[in-house]
Amino acid sequence: MRVPGPIQKGRGAVSGQASRRFNLPQRESDGDWMDAAQEIDGPARHPATTVTEEHPRSILSFNKSPDIPFDRSINAYRGCEHGCIYCFARPTHAYHDLSPGLDFETKLFAKPNAARLLRQTLAKPGYRPAPIAMGTNTDPYQPIESRYRITRSVLEVCLETRHPVTITTKSDRVLQDLDLIAELARLKLVEVGISVTSMDPKLSRLLEPRAAAPAKRIAALGRLADAGVPAHVSIAPVIPSITDQFLEDILHAAKDKGIDRATWIMVRLPHEVAPLFREWLDVHFPDRAGKVMATIQSLRGGRDNDPDFFTRMRPTGVWADLFRRRFKVAMTRMGFSKPAILLDSTAFRRPSLDGQLSLL
Template sequence: MDHLWTPRRKRLAILFSLCSFRAMAIHGRGAQLARVPDRFGLAAREADGDWMDEREGLDGPGPKLRTTVTLEHPRSILTFNRSPDIPFDRSVNAYRGCEHGCIYCYARPTHAYHDLSPGLDFETKLFAKPDAARLLRETLAKPGYAPAPIAMGTNTDPYQPIEGRYRITREILQLCLELRHPVTITTKSARVIDDLDLLTELARHRLTAVGISVTSLDPRLSGLLEPRASSPAKRLDALEKLVVAGVPAHVSVAPVIPSITDEFMEGILAAAAERGVRSASWIMVRLPHEVAPLFREWLDTHFPDRAGKVMSIVQAVRGGKDYDAKFFTRMKPEGIWADLIRTRFRVACRKYGIGKAEIDLDCTQFRKPSRNGQLDLF
């Protein structure tokens, strides 16, 4: 029958195999394998028939994706911004990329600046900055520096799994405690408790506040959305431990994904309140640049029955587009759906005795280090 295996039949077989492979979810990762359009014209990498034939059967498991970490040695570490709709003006990111693999992460497009994919590369090809604490000390020692809270976790999570090995976040917290510099943390990892000793001492001096985002209460759904982040239960337990230790703790119901996670809003707020959390916020899912096609593919893979409905609501609150990048609008969705979620959040907060986050950290205790690394006496 070999004479029936014509070039046309072979091409059709390969095409069918590729389509089947695309439909399979990659276990333990957020992004899938479809090509991601990008703004910089990077070369696309696609599987071909020869590679497919080498797999363990056409529909067998693909190669396991390994996480790699490259040490990066930047010249500075403190980043300043002038965005009028962001409540901080400076931040530190100890890592580039994030192994948590959250499919909705708005930081994914930053990997494209390094000729890397905002998809799988973002969650498998990571960068660590081991000089971060030293660079920060040098910046804080500059004559014109004026203290204000440093935000950590604004781009990639400071407590992603590789923090357990590199401990860069801990070094930064040790420096902030030494210099009495205020610092805030946003994370979706229970690993933040590893630094409870430092956070407790920082809180005693009114120098820190910690926000933990909880997306759902369903561990299976969380495993699809945020494959390598802590489970919802562990995040809630971490919030309770922070509260007990006297560390200002905040729960962020973020992001809210309509028809996927919005059903958990009231439950998350109730669970947080039971653990003593007294402030909360919510953020609608944001899909800038390459995040939108990645998210669409994730929906097609895991929730094909409601993918159209989800994107219809997302576009309804973003002026008919996948994303609206205008200041304030990007943080404040509009329309009936947004008003409904906003009302639900407000009612639930009132019911459970939760208010808005009011971060009031003390900048007056700051001890400027000298240029040689020692503290100034005056």
């Protein structure tokens, strides 16, 4: 039987569980060994956050998925210090011989040349503009953005070239770039979604320990709305018997701040996320761990996760139907009515590599 190590304060994952898909070395903590080690070395140290700079050849990723509303994205960082236990991006760390557990939230990678690479892509004669999605894998406004400002540099290129962009985050750090975002909004070039999972700060600290508190995210939505920025609240992810109770509270709080659009996404547990999430449930919610996983499996055809196109983003079953109905009723009662924002791709001005702009 595996014995989990001590819970790391300020981290989401309970362990540094490695991937079994790529034959990475497995590490299991033995209870007697842990006791002896603490007697000799003292209490286990909290893992520090490290950042490695990397310089890829390209920054814009394209996809043909039928399940998501964008075909291109930018991820300025790999790994995410927010530490959300449910994050579907955790398995990507396994590709680099790092654990999707604690490594994902402590061993980060930054791409400081992102803006330059984007400029090179936009300057290509065959490039055709469409909204670039930021925050699709890891958060563009995680804590290290305050140091690196990579997201800001990308937004500067988007504003310069009149290129549409969408932002998804769970941080009020997005307000650091309100000057750029408000100008992009004036030109119909941006939409911002802020993800809120609960209205309970204690629960949020367990789920997403280094993300902004729920009240700060709601306040950020209000600031964006006041600045004329198209913004919506994303209730994501919904976790049965953990966060679903907050649906109406989140919508009500967002509506009070002038937000007229809302979306929701059911929790997904691909690859290593499922065992990490189970481990987290056993530690923090042992009284309902079985119920939570049974409900999730009922939404995914009896599995922890449904990876298939067309169905992976569309949970099925009685629980899902009831939640959809509840969401629709709450939206109608509170007056949420705005459809998705259509961003302008017609004003795009192709950059040249000497810093000049040309017409498309």
